[in-house]
Amino acid sequence: MSLNMMDMHCDTLMKAMLENKQDIYENAATMVDIKRLTDNGYLAQFFAIFVVPETMYREGLHMDPIPSEECILRCHQIFEHTMQQHEAVVSKATTVDRIMENAAKGKLSAVLTMEDGVAVDGRMENLDRFYDMGVRALALTWNYENCFGYPNSRETKIMAQGLKPFGKEAVAYMQDKGILVDVSHLSDGGFYDVADIAKKPFIASHSNCRELSNHPRNLTDDMLKIFGNTGGVTGLNFCPDFLTNDAKNKESSVEMIVAMAKHMKQIGGIDIIGVGTDFDGIEGSLEISGCEKMNLLADGLSRNGFTTGEIEKIMSGNLLRVMRDAVK
Numbered sequence: 001m002s003l004n005m006m007d008m009h010c011d012t013l014m015k016a017m018l019e020n021k022q023d024i025y026e027n028a029a030t031m032v033d034i035k036r037l038t039d040n041g042y043l044a045q046f047f048a049i050f051v052v053p054e055t056m057y058r059e060g061l062h063m064d065p066i067p068s069e070e071c072i073l074r075c076h077q078i079f080e081h082t083m084q085q086h087e088a089v090v091s092k093a094t095t096v097d098r099i100m101e102n103a104a105k106g107k108l109s110a111v112l113t114m115e116d117g118v119a120v121d122g123r124m125e126n127l128d129r130f131y132d133m134g135v136r137a138l139a140l141t142w143n144y145e146n147c148f149g150y151p152n153s154r155e156t157k158i159m160a161q162g163l164k165p166f167g168k169e170a171v172a173y174m175q176d177k178g179i180l181v182d183v184s185h186l187s188d189g190g191f192y193d194v195a196d197i198a199k200k201p202f203i204a205s206h207s208n209c210r211e212l213s214n215h216p217r218n219l220t221d222d223m224l225k226i227f228g229n230t231g232g233v234t235g236l237n238f239c240p241d242f243l244t245n246d247a248k249n250k251e252s253s254v255e256m257i258v259a260m261a262k263h264m265k266q267i268g269g270i271d272i273i274g275v276g277t278d279f280d281g282i283e284g285s286l287e288i289s290g291c292e293k294m295n296l297l298a299d300g301l302s303r304n305g306f307t308t309g310e311i312e313k314i315m316s317g318n319l320l321r322v323m324r325d326a327v328k
Helices: 012-018 034-039 054-061 068-085 096-104 124-133 156-160 165-177 188-197 221-230 254-268 295-303 308-326
Strands: 005-007 042-050 090-092 108-115 135-139 180-182 233-236 273-275
Touching: 005 273, 005 308, 012 042, 012 068, 034 042, 034 090, 034 108, 042 068, 042 096, 042 135, 068 090, 068 108, 090 096, 096 108, 096 308, 108 180, 124 135, 124 165, 156 188, 165 180, 165 188, 180 308, 188 221, 221 233, 221 254, 233 254, 233 308, 254 273, 254 295, 273 308, 295 308
Parallel strands: 005 042, 042 108, 090 108, 108 135, 135 180, 233 273
Antiparallel strands: none
16 A cells, blocks of 8 residues: 655754754654655654753753753744755655645655644744744643643643643634644643634644553543544554553554554544654654654554545545635
8 A cells, every 4th residue: 555644743953953964965863764654655754842841851851951942943944954955855744734745746745844842932933933943832831831831741730730821812813823732741621721722623743542542641531532523633642651551561563553543533533644654753663663664553553444435534635625725
């Protein structure tokens, strides 16, 4: 099966920034690069600017923190430099029309996104600035409270907290502007606030099903039903932590991912399923360990009774529909 693949989330720009790389065209040490995406028939890849928090630099990376603004600018420079240096095979895209234009020319589309709205800092002009940079999807939170609201959490009080007044205003503004609202990492209370406010589809770029893996980053069945009713899409996440209820699990298999897809289809319908691998932001024993192995997912879906048309929706069709409705 040929792949018209679209992946809603990878952290490859962060990896490149931390390694002082100038572009993301080819890097055997990462799960995603432009060469492998183009060699394997991808239609588009979403590249996240992840605003790395200070605690991660100190505790996980054991290095001095890079200021948030510098982090954003460096990631953006890497993205733009890659587009300029390899324009024969890849081009930036901000709309479905541009994705299709690129495809007609045999080019991969690269869509810029942002993970964690902390850098918005409570100012609409920053949303305007990020939009002008090319950002077309923004995850409202990561794992910490920010100007939008509160993160996913195992603490009931935090998880119940909704959007802040600015967050509510900003969600409506983003939808008017044409930036996809991404609720991955958001608290349950925040999710329901977005669902109440949204007049256009929104996404959970890299979240699975809480019924099968009771992690607060995953979505409840009620949330999956809301996606079904509102036309949104959630991206299958390949991270071992989000695939089973076994806290010690370090494996990510095709069958685990397909089980998530089957549950999403049963609860919310086929139209809510997309792919958000979280490549270059996850670790473990991964059966699909890089973008060059995505055919394994298509084969696994086919083995488990998904039709060709349904697989095409999961791989790109559902996300293209959402982008048509909510991105400009």
